[in-house]
Amino acid sequence: GENVEQHPSTLSVQEGDSAVIKCTYSDSASNYFPWYKQELGKRPQLIIDIRSNVGEKKDQRIAVTLNKTAKHFSLHITETQPEDSAVYFCARRASNTGKLIFGQGTTLQVKP
């Protein structure tokens, strides 16, 4: 179907620990997978994205991995900090369309 399944729905970690959020999809035509961070009361903002021709992408403490065969992709945050606390959304875009289908979000809490 069209949906993107995102897990876990909530995640609590200690400052300095790593956090991993996983999303699965079923549409094999999907070719673009962005991750958005939404702080309380703010708009979603893109933090990292990956295309289907790449297996992994890193940007400082954030990385995204994609397994096309298994149809899942994950967000990895290392050395978490309190300012990483937010809701994170994964999304997928099917080939040749401009629309994104979002997961239901993960609320990440980083405890100092």
Added chain:
Amino acid sequence: DAEITQSPRHKITETGRQVTLACHQTWNHNNMFWYRQDLGHGLRLIHYSYGVQDTNKGEVSDGYSVSRSNTEDLPLTLESAASSQTSVYFCASSDFSGASSSTDTQYFGPGTRLTVL
């Protein structure tokens, strides 16, 4: 700087009234989208447009309409507001133009919090 704006930022209305939420972008993007955000449901697509005079229904389009008369604006109209339409509404835009496009990013507006009493 280019941006995407929404107005009003907060709106309280009564059941049965017609409400229009404005979205304006200065990115010159062809694609514009309306989402609603509710607890437990993430971001759900209401309507979207790939260009002037083009509009398409998303997954939760019932009770909503849009029109695209120029590149910059995609107003969202609630024909007869219902309490179930109480939500936060986000507009977004992107410059995606096809499978080979190198520009995919959707940029979101600041949101409109709508309460229907």
